[in-house]
Amino acid sequence: MKVAVPASFSAKNGLIESKHRLCMWHIMQKFPIKLGNRLCKETDFMEKMKKYIWSSILEIDEFEKGWETVIKEFKLEGNKWLSDMYAIRSSWIPAYFREKPMFGLMRTTSRSESENFFFGQFHKQGDTLCEFWIRFQTAMERQRNETARLDHESKSTIPTTLSTWYIEDDVEDLFTRAIFYKVQEEIILSCLDMQIKRMEEIDGVTHLEIRDVKVKDKLFKVSVSRNHDVCSCQKFVMCGIVCRHAFCGLKQIGVTKFPRSLVLNRWMKIAESGTLSISVSNDYFKMEQVSLKLTNIWFDFRQAVNKAGVQVDRLDYVQKTITQLNKDLDDGGDVVEFTKKDHMATMIGQ
Numbered sequence: 001m002k003v004a005v006p007a008s009f010s011a012k013n014g015l016i017e018s019k020h021r022l023c024m025w026h027i028m029q030k031f032p033i034k035l036g037n038r039l040c041k042e043t044d045f046m047e048k049m050k051k052y053i054w055s056s057i058l059e060i061d062e063f064e065k066g067w068e069t070v071i072k073e074f075k076l077e078g079n080k081w082l083s084d085m086y087a088i089r090s091s092w093i094p095a096y097f098r099e100k101p102m103f104g105l106m107r108t109t110s111r112s113e114s115e116n117f118f119f120g121q122f123h124k125q126g127d128t129l130c131e132f133w134i135r136f137q138t139a140m141e142r143q144r145n146e147t148a149r150l151d152h153e154s155k156s157t158i159p160t161t162l163s164t165w166y167i168e169d170d171v172e173d174l175f176t177r178a179i180f181y182k183v184q185e186e187i188i189l190s191c192l193d194m195q196i197k198r199m200e201e202i203d204g205v206t207h208l209e210i211r212d213v214k215v216k217d218k219l220f221k222v223s224v225s226r227n228h229d230v231c232s233c234q235k236f237v238m239c240g241i242v243c244r245h246a247f248c249g250l251k252q253i254g255v256t257k258f259p260r261s262l263v264l265n266r267w268m269k270i271a272e273s274g275t276l277s278i279s280v281s282n283d284y285f286k287m288e289q290v291s292l293k294l295t296n297i298w299f300d301f302r303q304a305v306n307k308a309g310v311q312v313d314r315l316d317y318v319q320k321t322i323t324q325l326n327k328d329l330d331d332g333g334d335v336v337e338f339t340k341k342d343h344m345a346t347m348i349g350q
Contacts (some may be wrong), residue, residue: 006020191248267328
C-alpha cells in the first residue's frame with residue numbers, strides 16, 4: 001500500500017497527489033505491549049506522550065522537542081521500538097501533514113470499525129450467498145432510512161443558537177446538523193477563550209495574533225477579510241471546519257455572514273444536489289471560484305424554493321423561471337460533458 005497509493009493517486013494520473021499513512025490508534029495500542037504496563041499505566045508517561053502525538057496544532061519542531069524531552073525524562077533513549085516509530089514519524093504524526101487536506105478523515109479506523117459493528121448486527125458466519133444478500137439489503141435500507149431521517153431533521157427543524165452573533169444563524173442555514181454543532185462549538189469558544197494580543201490591517205486584510213486560553217505558550221496567527229480567513233492552526237485545511245481562532249478574527253472585523261469560500265460542499269444540506277454541473281480543471285484558482293459560485297447558486301435556489309413554500313402559484317412561478325433559464329442556456333453553446341470523476345471531485349471539494 002505504501003508504494004501503490006502514491007503511484008496510483010498521483011498528478012500524472014489526473015488525480016490529487018495522495019500519501020499512505022499509518023493508523024495512529026493501532027500504534028498507540030502497542031505502547032503497553034512494547035514498553036510494559038507498569039510504565040504506561042502506573043506513570044504519567046502516556047499522558048505526556050499523547051500531548052505531543054495527538055496534537056494537530058504543533059509544528060514539526062515542537063513535536064520533535066516534546067518527544068525528545070519525554071524520552072529523556074523516562075530514560076528510553078535505547079528502546080529500539082520507540083526509535084523505529086520515531087524514524088517513521090512522518091507516516092503517523094499529525095504535525096507532519098498539517099498542511100495536507102484530510103477532508104475530515106483523520107481517524108479512519110474508528111469509522112471502519114463502526115461499519116464492521118453495524119453490518120455485524122445483520123450478518124453471521126455461515127450465511128449462504130442468498131442470505132447474505134438479503135441481509136445486506138436490509139442493512140442498507142436501515143442506513144438509507146437513517147439518512148432520510150437526519151435530512152428531514154436538518155431541513156425541517158431549527159437548532160438552538162447559543163450566541164447573539166448573526167453568523168451562527170447563517171451557519172445553521174448552510175450545514176447539516178452534525179456539522180452545525182461542530183462549527184457552533186468553535187463559534188462559542190471564539191467568544192469565550194480567545195485573547196487578541198496584536199492586530200494590524202495591511203491592504204484590506206486584518207492580521208491578528210491570538211492566544212487560546214486552552215493552549216498554553218502558543219500564539220495563533222490569523223489573517224482575515226470579509227470573504228476569507230487563514231489560521232496557523234490549519235484546522236480548516238485538515239478537517240474542512242473553520243477554527244475558533246479564525247472565528248475570533250471574523251468577529252473582530254464585524255463579519256456577520258459565513259464566508260462562502262470556506263464552505264465545503266460535502267458538509268452542506270444540499271451536498272447531493274450541488275454536484276451535477278461542474279467539471280474538473282487543472283486551473284485550481286478558477287475551480288475555487290467556480291465552486292464558490294456554484295455553492296451560492298444552490299443556496300439561492302434552495303432559499304427561493306423555501307420561500308415558495310406549498311403555494312402552487314409560487315411554485316409554478318419558480319418552475320417557469322427555471323424552464324426559461326434552461327432554454328436560454330441551451331442557446332448559449334455546447335455543454336461540457338460531466339463524468340463520474342467530476343461528480344466525485346465536486347462532492348468532496350477536490
